[in-house]
Each structure stands twice: as structure tokens, then as C-alpha cells.
Amino acid sequence: MSSKSSGLQFQLPLYQLQHNLVFLPGITYRVLVDKQLASELAKRWLAESNTDAISALSAQFNVATRRIVACMPGVDKAETCTVCVVTGFYQMTESTLISFKALTRGRVVQVENQKVHVDLELTNHQEIADMSQFERLFTNVDGFLAEYKNGASDGDSNAKSILLRLLPLATLLYNQLSASDVSSGLANLKKVYARKTGNFGHYNDVLVALFPFPVSLKLEYLQSVQEDRVGVLLKALDFANRVFEEQLNVDYLNEIWSDLDLKNGKSHGNLARSQFISSHLKNLRALVEQIGLAKPSARRAQDEEDDDLKPFQQFIESIDHFAINDDGKRLITKDFQRLKQMQSSSSEYQVLRTYLEVVMDMPWQRDDTEISFQDMDLSKAKQQLDADHYGMESAKERILEYLAVLNLHNRNVSKAEPEFISDDVATKPVQPSLKAPILLLTGPPGVGKTSLAKSIAGTLGRKFQRISVGGLNNYADLKGHRRTYVGAIPGLVIQALRRSQSMNPVILLDEVDKLGSNSRKSDSESALLEILDPEQNTSFQDHYLGFPVDLSQVLFVCTANDLWELSDPLRDRMEVIELAGYTYREKVEICKKYIIPRQIERAGLPNDSVRLDDAAILKIATGYTREAGIRNLERLIGAICRGKAIESQLGEYSHTVAVHDLAKYLGVPTHLRNTSLEETKLQNEYGVVNGLSYNTDGSGSLLRFEMVGLPGSQNMNCTGRLGSVLLESSQIANTLVGYMLHNNLIVGTQDYRDELLKRYENLSVHLHVPEGAISKDGPSAGITMTLCLLSLVLQRKVPDNLAMTGEITLTGKVLPIGGVREKLLGAHLAGKVDRVLLPRQNRKDVIEDYIYNMKDRTFAKELMAKLLEQEEQLLPAGDAVFGEPEKWVQDSLGLEIVYVGDFSDVLARVWSGDVAVSGAVREARM
Ligand SMILES: Nc1ncnc2c1ncn2[C@@H]1O[C@H](COP(=O)(O)OP(=O)(O)OP(=O)(O)O)[C@@H](O)[C@H]1O
Secondary structure (H helix, E strand, O other): OOOOOOOOEEEEEEEEOOOOOOOOOOOEEEEEEEHHHHHHHHHHHHHHOOOHHHHHHHHHHOOOOOOEEEEEOOOOOOOEEEEEEEEEEEEOOOEEEEEEEEEEEEEEEEEEOOEEEEEEOOOOOOOOOOOHHHHHHHHHHHHHHHHHHHHHHHHHHOHHHHHHHHOHHHHHHHHHHOOHHHHHHHHHHHHHHHOOOOOOHHHHHHHHHHOOOOHHHHHHHHHOOHHHHHHHHHHHHHHHHHHHHHHOOHHHHHHHHHHHHHHHHHHHHHHHHHHHHHHHHHHHHHHHHHOOOOOHHHHHHHHHHHHHHHHHHHHHHOHHHEOOOHHHHHHHHHHHHHHHHOOOOOHHHHHHHHHHHHHHHOOOOEOOOOOOOOOOOHHHHHHHHHHHOOOOHHHHHHHHHHHHHHHHHHHHHHHOOOEOOOHHHOOOOEOOOOOOOEEEEEOOOOOOHHHHHHHHHHHHOOOEEEEEOEOOOOHHHHHOOOOOOOOOOOOHHHHHHHHHOOOOOEEEEEOHHHEOOHHHHHHHHHHHHHHHOOOOHHHEEOOOOOOEEOOOOOEEEEEEOOHHHOOHHHHHOEEEEEOOOOOHHHHHHHHHHHHHHHHHHHOOOOOOOOEEOHHHHHHHHHHHOOOOOOHHHHHHHHHHHHHHHHHHHHOOOOOEEOHHHHHHHHOOOOOOOOOOOOOOOOOOOEOEEEEEEEOOOOOEEEEEEEEEEEEOOOOEEEEOOEOHHHHHHHHHHHHHHHHHHHOOOEOOOHHHHHHHHHHHHOEEEEEEOOOOOOOEOOOOOHHHHHHHHHHHHHOOEOOOOEEEOOEEOOOOEEEOOOOHHHHHHHHHHHOOOOEEEEEHHHHHHHHHHHHHOOOOHHHHHHHHHHHHHHHHHHHHHOOOOOOHHHHHHHHHHOOEEEEEOEHHHHHHHHOOOOOOEOOOHHHHOO
16 A cells, blocks of 8 residues: 555454445445344444544544444455444344445555454545546546436437447446436536646545446555556546447447448348347346346346246257257247347247247157167057957958058168268268058047057057047148247147157047038148158148158058048048948947946946846947947946946945836937838828938938829929939939830830820929938939839839949949948948848949958958959859858848849849839930
């Protein structure tokens, strides 16, 4: 310190200042001190206050109080301290406010046991030769304060000054320099320095204390020896002047601001500016906090915010290890940087945060983890499929084939040498992509499509996710909404991956045939095509994520009720596995083996506590439900089990449920007796024929065609929501019957033929197909309609135990139709019918169905080859056949199949030869 030591040495109590505090003589400082620390300090002062040294010191500085303390600046091994007198001591709730009036500097001689031995500086003499730095400082301060103030009051008119206010340093300085005591102090000093001569020691101390110089400068000034002190001060002034003239110069700032446009282009200029502003605000906050202006709560909020972003930060730091597309990595990192700059209260912050949360929550594979495939034991997979599902042998076989293929794929993938893209990324092996075929399970509702898909996931040990795509109208549902939309979310596929927390789950796309309304169908379908196409789905673009995602490890399984509702491109991408409905016998078996045990468990009853006999199950299947699948059946069994659960708690309990108990649990059956096919009292049943239909839900059913004749002239009126193809069939029927009558093709006397023709010519008919709620279409009612009309003209009843299906041509030829399996099942489920007329060419379908249901698959395939070979020989002759497949249908469905090649066959079979046509109907072709 002073080269001239005062020789006045004192031992004073020590108060260690915080690191950012430097006390300079001539100023009174108020400091908040922890309550406990303050009381310890007070004790020390009191203990020391009666010493002679303190009395002498009080006298020296002419202070009344004897509470004198040496305040040490917060640096290691400080050489100088400030000797202060405590002028105030105010107890507050949480802390104590102490006022220190700084008296003089003291050179630290020794520090010991909370006491400091100091050599006091008694004089502080400083003269200044050149006052220009001081003048410059005051001019700069005045100019700065005015400019800053202008910006605050001018509104938008003074854009330059607003820029100034963006600078944290400017705001900080303005806050400090415009504080009332500082500004009045500076104004007084200005006057003092205007005198230009004299001892400025005391004023220099006050100037340094008042002016917001950096703490390091203040410390240097405090510790400097008297001779050097002016030099240090001038250095500080020069520093401050340069800050005002360069950093806080409005024109200079304006240049930087305009530069943002030049560097980033006009379109990105705004973004750059907003970043500029937000970074300044952030810096400002940090600065304000640093000097202790920010409230502790604000500080805490900032800390919390940083903590809040920590998981994102960690994710970004390790992003290179995740199997995320390079574009994606870049985008995510950029978005995170943007998030950091944003105000947490802004709405965009929330949107971006949610986005990053979604991205982070995706089950990204780590690049360094190798995908390991376990070889699947196919016999175990078969066991599991058998354990989960009854019957459906062919479907299970196809699934096993599929699993075997998958297994081979996986083996090849794990054996394949990892490819390396280039030397610089050589550490990242590229996983060869797996192109698994996509399965499509079709069939009526409740036949086990969903549960089969679940079993596949189970056998593969993969997670299972179901996405119902039925009714999806919007492309964005599958592919996500762009982030610009309010409430945007990722598409269903990405959501499924996120839910399953796996990049290789089995995803079931349910009801792909019901995708979208007609007008929007192609939209959603093209999204589905992209997802299902192995070539495209390695880089699937979800709009929300905004970068490509690899879906090639996902196993997609689709379900549909009606295969033909799918567009060709979609159908072509998939391996179709058809599931048929169940016969009554199969339903009984499934009920006993699967449904009843499952429902007993769900009802919380002990095993085997509900026993339904076969007759009761059959009654439920025929009287309460008549569906192709077993969903309702299961629901009803569930109702019985719940009824039993109540009984078990009320006392009397019997395990068995017989037919007569059913009403108690299930109420009135939906089908009491099949009355729909019985005669009415109003008229003869001429013109009523049972057709067979294939419904949009993939099931088959019996459809009654009614035709009534009225006097008229060959008008035909059709009702029952018939589609255009059915209406065409009715015209064909009319023409064909007319042709047969006009050409006397019906065998009989001429009078009889004439009478038939007359009857036909004076007839107007009305064709109605009941169940008007359902729209009907398709060509397969050709023979049914023709027979209806003929039955009316001949006035001959068609047996009601007979049902038929087949397309008819104008030449009377019967053409094959689709959905044979479902139609036969529909006839079976309807009851009453025991004979079915099928087009001869549909025999191959009956053979297929027979083979489909055989348990021994190897034998089944051999048999199929044999049967098809026979069929090829038999078919051209159009012979009537009744072989093993027909016998199987008779045994399992109770239906006799009769094949017909043309309409004469139909007549022969329906009326047992009583009605015949002479000559070949084929001659009608002219
Ligand atoms: N062969 C079967 N063996 C055992 N249980 C079966 C069988 N078929 C179906 N189920 C059971 O029937 C219920 C309904 O099946 P599921 O939901 O899979 O039908 P679905 O064909 O997917 O119907 P939808 O087309 O309406 O979605 C399930 O509980 C399933 O386990």
C-alpha cells in the first residue's frame, strides 16, 4: 500500500466480504448478512470495543461508535483491507442489514483468529495533471444516459436507441448510473473535477466506488500504492470510455443490426434478429443475476429451466450413437439449439419442446448395439399356434411358412458382413435391411384374425400393436400432421412404435378394406402403400417428425373383411391368408376348448366351474347368434359365466348349464324358429327361391328372392336395394325365359306351351329381395332370378330346402361365382336348407375348402393334387359328381351339393325332371 506507513497499527475484528464487493473509503455500504453470522460479528465487535486502540481510532476519525471492523475484500491473500465503522445494524426476518461506513485503507500485516492486524493509511493525496479522461467520461455518461432514455420514451420512432436497450451491458449500466444516489454523486463529482487542481484523493475513491467499473479494477485500485493510484484510475477511465464509445455506440450497433440482413439474406434476417434479441435477453438475465439484481426466485426458475432441458441436452450429446437418419440428427440438433434460445413462456417453446419429447421418446436403436436374432423353433411356434387357435389348419400352415421364411431372412441378416459406408464413418456398421413379406388375413368378423396376428407376435417374441385404419379419411392420420398445425401429432405408425418402445414390433393394420370414404380413399391408400412397400419404408417420412424413419424391421400384418374392396396395388403387396367362418360343429369345439375356460377365468370363477353341454352350445350358436365368427358367441358365454358368478355367491350352485337354462341367462333367443321360409296364407309360393349371398363383412348368408306376377305386359319392377349388376341379371332372366317360351323349349304339349307363352306375355312382375336395409349386388343371383320367373310362369313351387348360386349368361350357361366357402357356410348357418346348387366350375373351390380343413397337411397336399387332376379330366364332360369333398360338405355342413353346368341342369335338379327343355339352350346364341 502506501510507501509511507502511518505507523498506526491496530488489531481489528475481521469481516470477510463476498467476492464481488470492494469497499472504498468515503462511501457507506449496506450489506445483507446472514443472521447468525451477523450476531457472531456483533459479539466480536463488542468484545474488542473497549480496547485503547479502538478508542484512539474513534478519536482519529471522529466517530461516536466504537464498532470498528476491518473489511477484507473477497480475494485470496488480500494485502489491503478497508477499515469501516458500523453505522447501522437492522434485524430483519431472515437476515441482518449492516451499514458500513468505509473510513480508510489499511495494509494487512497479519490475519489471525478472525482478527486482522492492520497498518492504517492516514492520508490519501492524489493530484491530476491531465483532466481530459475525466471530461471524456462525463460526456460519455451523459450522452449514453440520454440516448438510452430516448429509446425508452420514443416508442418505435427511435429504432436505433431501442437497439441500444437490447444490449445487456447497456441496460446494466443504465440501471446503475441512473440510480438517484449514483447520479447525484456523479453530478457533484463533475463539478469537483471541473476545478482541475487540488487533492483529488478522496474524490477519486468516490468516483471509483460510484462508477460501475469491473470488480477487478476496483480491487486493483484499492490495493494500489498511493503513488500509482492515479495511474490505475486513468486506466479504468480509459477502459470505461472505450466501452461507451465502441460497444455502446448506437451507430455501431445499428451497423451490426443491418449486417444481420446481409449475412443471412433478407428471408432469414428476421430469424437472425430474433436470435440476436433472445441471446441478448439471456445474457442480460445472466448479468442481472450476477450483480444480484434478480430475485432469488427468478434465479431458481432459470436453474429449473436449465435442469428441464438437461435430458434433451444429454440426448443431443449422444445423438450420433442412435440409428437416426443424418438429416434427422441435424434437424433435431438445430431445433434443440432453437429451444435453448426461446422464452419458456412462449407458445412456440411448448410446441418445440413437445416435438423434442416425442423424438426423444422414440425407441431409437443405438448404432453400436447389434441386432441379434434368435433362431425360432418352428415346432414350438406350431405348438403355440395350435394352443391359441382351434382348426384353421391351412391358415396356420401358411403362417408357419411365413415364419420359416422370416427365420431364414434373419439368419442371413445376422450372418451378413456389415457394410461400411466410408472410412470416416467406418465405425458404424450398416444393418442390412430385412424385407419381410406382408401378411393379409381376410375373413368375416370374429374368426380370429386379430388374435392370430397376436399369436404371430407372441411366437416371434415381439411387441404387438394394433392400428385400426378402418374409416381413416386423412392421409395425415397415418403420416402425421406437419408441425405447423396447431395440435399436430405424429402419424399412427410412429405412435405405435413409440407406444411399443420397439423398432421391430408386429403392427396390425386392422380393416384395411374400410380405409377412407370413397372420395378420400386413394389418399389414405397411398399412405398405406408407402408404409407397406419394402422398397419405400426404409425411409418412411412422417410429417410430424420431419425426417425419414426406417420401418423395415417392423412386421406388418393387415386384416380385411372383404378382400375385393382393396385396390389392386395394395392387394398385390400382400400375402393373402383367407380365414373362413366356423361351422356349428367347430363352434362347439372352440367353445369347449377356448371360450368357456377363458370366460370362466374372466368371471373370476374356479376352473371347470361352468359346464355347458354340446346341445346348449349349439342352441346358443343357432338360436342366439348366427354369425360366421364367434365374437357374439363368446359374449354370450361371458354373460352365462357372469350369471354363474352371481349364483356362486348367493348359495345354490350347479356347474352344469343345459338348453332349458339358457333363457335364464341369455333371455329370449333372436331366432326362435326359422319362419322366414314358410308359406304365407296370402298366396302360393310360386316365384320364391333361396339365393346365396356373399356379404361385405366377408360372411355368407341365405337371401330370399320373391317374385309376384300381376296382369300386365311384361314389365319388370325390382325392389330391395338391388345394385346395377343384379338389375342386369333380372333383365337377362327375363330375356332368357321369354326366349325359352317363344321358342317352345319347355317340354310339353303345344297347348301347354301356348298357355305358358300367353301367361308370360300378359304378366308384369315385381321382384323383391327382402332385407332392404342391406344393399345387394353381384352377378351370382342369375340362376336364382331366372328360376323365380320361370317358377311364376310355370306356377310351380321351388322347394324351400334348396338354395342356389350362379351367374347366368344369355345363352343359359351357368358361370362360376366367388365366395363358395362363405355361401355354403351361410346356407348351413341359416338352417332348413339341405341342398345347394353350385356352378359346376366351382367344384375346385369345394375341393380347396375340403383340403383347407384337413389336419394332416402333407397328406392334404398330395390329395389336392390328385383331386385337381381328376377334376380336370371330369370337368369338360360336365358330369355330375359326388366325391370325397362333397361328402365332407354333407358331413360337416349337412348340405348336399349339386353342380349345374347350364340352366337345363337347374330345371332338371329343381323339379326332378318334371320340367325339361328340349334342344340345347345354347342354340339361342344367334
Ligand atoms: N379358431 C379359434 N380358436 C380359438 N379362439 C378363436 C378362434 N377364432 C377366433 N377366436 C377368438 O374369437 C375372438 C374374436 O377374434 P378376433 O378378434 O381375432 O376376430 P377378428 O377376425 O379379428 O374380428 P374383426 O374382423 O371383427 O376384427 C377372440 O377372442 C379369438 O381368440
